[in-house]
Amino acid sequence: MTLSSFVHSHPDKQVVLVQGLGFVGSVMSLVVANAVNGNYAVIGVDRDTEAGRRTVDSLNAGIFPIVANDPKIADYFDAVMKRGNFYATVDTAAYSWADIIIVDINFDVDKTNNEQYALSGYTVNLRPFEDAIITIGAHCKPDALVLIETTVPPGTCRSVVVPLLKTTLEARGLPSDKIRIGHSYERVMPGPDYIDSIQNFYRVYSGVDEASADAVEAFLKSVIRTDEFPLTRLGNTDATEIAKVLENSYRAMNIAFMVEWSRMAEEAGVDLYEVVRAIRRRPTHSNMMFPGIGVGGYCLTKDPLLASWARGNLLGGGGKLEQSEAAVSINDQMPRYAFEFLWRRYACTLVGKKLLLLGVSYRGDVGDTRFSPVEPFYRCLLHAGVRVSAHDPYVSSWPETGIQPFADLSEALQTHPDIAVVSTGHRLYRREETTDLLFSCEPMWIYDTIGLLSAAQINKLRQKHTVIVLGRGDL
C-alpha cells in the first residue's frame, strides 16, 4: 500500500502523524490508533536510515518492533492491523497529510565521565531536534497541531519550535498564524504496564497560545482516559517543559541521596533495606529509594542536565542547577561503589576470579540494555582482572560489551563462578527454583546489588555460600 492510498482509504478520519518510532513513538502510535474516544488514521514516520527503514518495514509487515511483556501491546497491534488504520513510512511527504503531528524523537545529551565515573562535562546540541522541526515546517499543513512529547530543555517550544515553524511556513508562502503548537510530556514506563503508562495516567499539557492549548486538550481527551486521570493545563510551554525535567530530576536526586547513606549503613553494620522499609510506612516518605547498583534508562541519566543547560541557555537564568547536576554525577558513580563494596568484602583479591552477572538490562523483566548500570559495573570488574560472564533471559546479545549472555541459568552456572552477582531485578531470580539452582552449586559468593533476595533466600543460601548485599553492613 502506498502512503496516499492509505490516506485515501480513510477519508472520514483525522490523520495523526507520529514522528519517531522508538520506545515512546511506537507505543504512542498504538494508543492513538486505538483511541478511547476518537477515530484516527495514524502514520508513523521514522528517519530514512537503515534502522529507521527496518522499523518501518517491520511495522508494515505486522511485526511490532519492540519486545515487551505487556500483553496489551499485542492486542492493540492486532486490532490496528485488522482495522488497517496505521501505516509506517520514512517518506517526509507524510507530513503534508497530517492534521496532528506528535513529536516523539530523542533529544540526547553528550556526557563525559572521568575515570571514577563522575560527570566531568556534557554538551547539549539542539541541531538534530531543530532539523526534525524544520522537516515538519517544510511539509506540514499551515493549520496543523504540532504536539511536542519529546523531553526538551525548558524553553525549547517557545524559543526553538515556534520561530522555526513560523519561518519555514513563511518561506513556503503560507500563513504562519494558524499553526497550533503544544507540549505534553509522556510518562512512559516500558514493562508490564507499557500501554497503561500512556493511556491510563495523568497528563500535563500546555500550548503556546489559548487555541493551541485547547487543541491539545481536545486531542488528549480523545486518546487518554481523562475521566479517571484528569488533565492538568499549565500556563505556558516553559512550565510543562520544566515540569517534565523537574519530575525526573527529583527522582534522580532521591536516588543519589541514598548513596552516602548506603555507605554509612555498610560501615555501621546496619541493614539499610530494613531501615528504609520502616520509614516508607510514613505516607510522606513512601517513595524513599532503596540502595542499588545504579540508575538506568534514558531519562534520569540526562534530564537534570537538560534542565541545567536550559537555565542558562534558553531561560535567561543566572547559572546551573548545581544540585541536579551533582545528582547525575553521584548516580553515574553508583556502579563503581557497587564494585568497591565487593572489592572490599572479597579482600581485594579479584584478579582471575570467575564472576557471573545475573541480569544485564537496565530494568527488571525488560530486554533493554541501553544506559544499563550493569555496563559500568562490568567495566570496573574487567579493569580489576575479573573474568565475567552473564545470564539474562531477555538479552541474547549485549552490544555495549560484546558479551553473549546465557539464556539458561543452569547452563550459566556450569561455568562454576566464584561469584554470582544479582545485577538486574528479573522476577526469575526470586523464584524457588533459582534458589535451589544456586544452592546446588559449589560454595561461592553471592552478591546482591539491588536487594532482590528475600530473607528466606538469603537464609538458605548462607548455609552453603557467602552472601553479601549492597547497603547491608549486617551480612
Add this chain to the structure above:
Amino acid sequence: MTLSSFVHSHPDKQVVLVQGLGFVGSVMSLVVANAVNGNYAVIGVDRDTEAGRRTVDSLNAGIFPIVANDPKIADYFDAVMKRGNFYATVDTAAYSWADIIIVDINFDVDKTNNEQYALSGYTVNLRPFEDAIITIGAHCKPDALVLIETTVPPGTCRSVVVPLLKTTLEARGLPSDKIRIGHSYERVMPGPDYIDSIQNFYRVYSGVDEASADAVEAFLKSVIRTDEFPLTRLGNTDATEIAKVLENSYRAMNIAFMVEWSRMAEEAGVDLYEVVRAIRRRPTHSNMMFPGIGVGGYCLTKDPLLASWARGNLLGGGGKLEQSEAAVSINDQMPRYAFEFLWRRYACTLVGKKLLLLGVSYRGDVGDTRFSPVEPFYRCLLHAGVRVSAHDPYVSSWPETGIQPFADLSEALQTHPDIAVVSTGHRLYRREETTDLLFSCEPMWIYDTIGLLSAAQINKLRQKHTVIVLGRGDL
C-alpha cells in the same frame, strides 16, 4: 503532695518517668498517663533550673505549659488531673521509683553560619546527654527499662548509653545485667494533631538486646494504637537511630532540592507552585516540596548534621554525609534567597521602607518562634535598612529579635507599611476578612514567601496592590 506520697498513692501502677518536659516530653507524659492499654503513674522530671522549676510548678498547678491548638491536649490533661496519675518534679530521687524511664531531653548541635547564612561549621557535644544518662544510672532501679526517644547521633545507645548505665550501676554495687535499654523515636508534630502524632502514628523501635526490645514493644503497645499503626522492630539501636535522622535528612534534602528550581522558575517567568501541584498528582511524586521562605523547627535544621557527625565519630565510618550537610546549608540560606527576591523585584531600593511581617513563628498556627526562618529573613531586612514590624496572633513577644508583634491585624496595618510579607502560614491570612483588610490599605506591595495566597486573593489584591510570590516568576 510530695513525690513519695504520689508514688504511694498509686501502689497498683507501674511508674513511668519522663525525663525532659519540653515539646515532646510534656505531651508524651500526657499520652502515657492516658495510655490506651495500660495503667501508669507518670512522673515528669525537668532540670533543676529556673525554666525547669517553672514548667514543673505550672504542671502541678494544673496549667499545661505548652500552648497548642490541639483540643485533645486540654482533654487529656483534664483527665490526668482528675485521675491524679501525673506528678512533675525536679527531684532526681524520682528516678529511683521508676519502672520505665523515657528520655525526651534535647540534643543540640552548635552551628555557625557565614554572612551568606551558609553553614560554615558545627560541633556536636555529647556531654549534656551523657550527664542526663549518668543521672539516670546514679538513681535508677537496676532492672528499669530506659527508653531513648531523643534524636541522637546514630551509635549513641550502643556506645554511650549502654556503657554509662552499666558503669554507674556497677559503681553503686548493683548488677548491671538486668537493665533494659531501647530506642524508639517520636514523630511529634506540634499543631492540631499534636497528641495523634504520638498516639496514632507508626513507631519504629529496637533494643540493645532481645529482652530490651521485648520490653519496649510491650510498653509501646500499651500507649500507642498499634492495632491501627503497627510497630516495626529493627535489628539494633544503630538501625533505629539511623532511621530517625535519615527520615529528617530526606525531608531536608527534598526541601533543599527545590531551592534552585525556585530560582529557575523566577527567572523563567514560571509559576512553580502550579508546576509542583501538577507533578504531585503522581503518587510517586506526591511529597514534592513547594517553594518557601525556609525550614523551621528543631529537627530538620540539625538532624542531618547529627547523622554526618556520627558517621565518622560513632560508627567507625570514612567520612561525612556531604549531601545531607549541603542540604542543611542550602536550607539555612533560604531566608536570604527570599529576601533577595524582594530586593530584586523592588528595584533594590528598600532603605527606610516600612515592612510588616505577617507571621513570625516557624510554622502555621503554632506560637513557637525557635528556629523560625522568619528570623534570618528579618536580619536581612534590618541589614538593608528596612523598618520592620510584625503581626502574629500566636506570638506576643518575639524574643529572638526583641519585636513585639501586633496581635490585631487592622492595628498592625495602621502602621501603613510599604510592603506586607506573608511569612508564616497562619490560617487567618487565608480568610476573606484578611483579604478585605489588605485591600482597604493604601496601594502597597504584598510579598507572599510561602505560596499561601489563593488565586482569588491574588486577583483581588492585584487590582490595587503589587503582589509578588516567591517561586513565581509570572507575577
